[in-house]
Amino acid sequence: MMQNNQPPIPNPPRAITTKDILYLKDAMSWELLAFKKFHSMAQQVQNPQFKQVLDKVGQMHQNHFQRILGHLQVDNNAALASLPNTQLQ
Numbered sequence: 001m002m003q004n005n006q007p008p009i010p011n012p013p014r015a016i017t018t019k020d021i022l023y024l025k026d027a028m029s030w031e032l033l034a035f036k037k038f039h040s041m042a043q044q045v046q047n048p049q050f051k052q053v054l055d056k057v058g059q060m061h062q063n064h065f066q067r068i069l070g071h072l073q074v075d076n077n078a079a080l081a082s083l084p085n086t087q088l089q
Contacts, residue, residue: 015076016074
């Protein structure tokens with residue numbers, strides 16, 4: 001059995017940079033596309049066991065989309081204002 005030696009994922013940053021937003025937009029697009037594809041496949045199969053598995057995987061991708069969306073529902077201007085000023089003066 002493989003052990004996961006990776007450290008736990010830290011909490012997301014309080015402020016979101018433009019680069020972060022672009023990455024999150026891509027990730028949300030991928031999750032939404034995966035959800036739609038699995039949902040479509042589940043509607044087309046006749047086998048109830050396959051249908052259940054496809055629906056479950058589709059729901060997983062929908063949940064990922066919702067989690068990412070939740071991270072974006074922040075007052076970014078207030079978060080940026082609360083960060084220490086690191087610019088040289």
